Amino acid sequence: MTSADIDQIVTHPVPERLLKSPDFPTPHVDSMEKYKAMWKESVEKPKEFFGKLATDLLSWSKPFQTVTHGSFEKGDVAWFLEGELNASYNCVDRHALKTPDKIAIIHEGDEPDKVRRITYGELLRDVCRMANVLKSLGVRKGDNVAIYMPMVPEAIVGILACARIGAIHSVVFAGFSAESLRDRVMDSSARVILTSDEGRRGGKNIATKRIVDDALRDRETPVEHVIVLRRTGTPVPWENDRDLWWHEEVAKARTFCSPEPMNSEDPLFLLYTSGSTGAPKGILHTTGGYLLGAAATVKYIFDYHENDIFACMADIGWVTGHSYIVYGPLTLGATTVLFESTPTYPNPSRFWNLIEKHKITQFYTAPTAIRALRRLGDEWVEGIDLSSLRVIGSVGEPINPEAWDWYNEKVGKGKCAVVDTYWQTETGSIIVSPLPGATPTKPGSATFPFFGIDPVILDPTTGKVMDVVDETGVLAIRQPWPSMARSVYNNHSRFMETYLSPYPGYYFTGDGASRDKDGYIWIRGRVDDVINVSGHRLSTAEIESALVHHETVAEAAVIGGFDSLTGQCIHAFVTLKPHIEATEDFLTKELTLQVRKIIGPFAAPKRIYIVNDHPKTRSGKIMRRVLRKIVDNEHKQLGDISTLADPSVVAVIIEKVHGPV
């Protein structure tokens, strides 16, 4: 970032309404002083801080003795040793005992009029039944179960049933191909797959079971049984000695199953990262620390209070769905919203109608959705009552200030806390974010570390801590925190190599970041994406934000291509808002000027391509690696693109860059 850029940044104070209105609960942390004091204690005295938090937020069947143990150097991090607990007990039983009629899950189906409400009492019964089904099939503590399901309550039931008996679940996003599913099932040695006949999304049926069949066809696999939920009723092929109907099995099962006491460090789940950078890794999370991270961040970062309706729009196939649809909200006994549809079905008001209908208090989505909805125009969000909202969140990519402002003004009406939350599958829960009642925000900055997180910015070459303002380095974390991943499944050396060995003594995030003069953290995109032009280190996020700042631009992706003169040169791929009349020539000139003005002449793109779409992962992130290869004439070797949402985009872009083939 340049100083010119900094002067343009507006700091938003905590909205008055959150601190002063009698209609709202007092935030858990209501001043910067309080945040700072708590943060300081959390990193200086983690034993005291997290020992207390783990006792306050979780129920243990056997108390822990050792709060924190191990180190990054040795790769043996452990939390709450000797302690025993069960995640499903924490998420269900203890609330079902106290408030059995409280709604645990609001399921908004693909069709807006299809709403199901499930109480904690009902959830307990359903989870127990499914746990008994799994047991009857021989699934034991430590066995693996794959879950390949649409966004229906039974998916949550499946997750919690595994947790109840100590089976390790591995949820695979139900948009993945048969091949991707197969790779993940093989890698995790899953004995059982939970699935459905079909899924439904955006008014279309998705052949879920058929993809499972294809994944298992003609090959030796570890899978013994496939349990099939009837979602649409469309007839599906059947393997008699392998496939079982969900409804038939649960009907036979007893309605109570006692929760298996798990050691705090016993595995809870595996989750493959979303694959933006390369081959996906089976990230392993354990029980106590993970659950604490998920619950604590819902409490503090979303400022959760007892009667809130918490809505996270991610898919349960991503870590965001795990922590912020399932484990975080349910551990706190919240009502969580499970949304089966898309932001634009049946029209682009869907999110906003959802908020109005269920009186949602916390709403959490991704920049890709925010940019897409902003592109479609304000009329879709205007006139809808969004006054129930207190906190609106963003996760997954850097959010451009332009999109942040839109979210704040059009959705939050300037009266909500906007939390730009930075984290990863590997961190288990949010690690950098504002706190609603405490942190003044700057659009585009994830602001400050969460409790227990001690972030540093390292010089990528020397590995030394950089104490310079506004210089981009690599983001690393100085000490272990409870919800961090413990390993890559069956490959601890890959875990060490990827995260703990690159900068000894630190956890390496792989993301670039800088700190401004007020100490705010700016995530600058992946380290591999940082561009070096004639010795200037530039971040993709900065240049992209400058482009999105232009009134015609919907979304931008910037990469560094090879250049014999300057080392690297900048190529930008932009999509436009609808109904833009200007010629490409005119626009590329305008946009180049824009970047020169906001960042500086050295950051001006060498080429700007106007495209209809970007190559994105199925979680909606731009895959810059693909664009880089196209520009560098290496598109014959694109590597693993199985996680691309729409592979046909690639051919269109190749043609745009290299001309028709």
Ligand code: ATP
């Ligand atoms: P893979 O690791 O397989 O390449 P992935 O990194 O996209 O996939 P996730 O764990 O889902 O998989 O995403 C974490 C990454 O998303 C972070 O490392 C960061 O690059 C990006 N990210 C998440 N939240 C934010 C945010 N608020 N601001 C900027 N970047 C973010």
Ligand code: MG
């Ligand atoms: Mg990653």
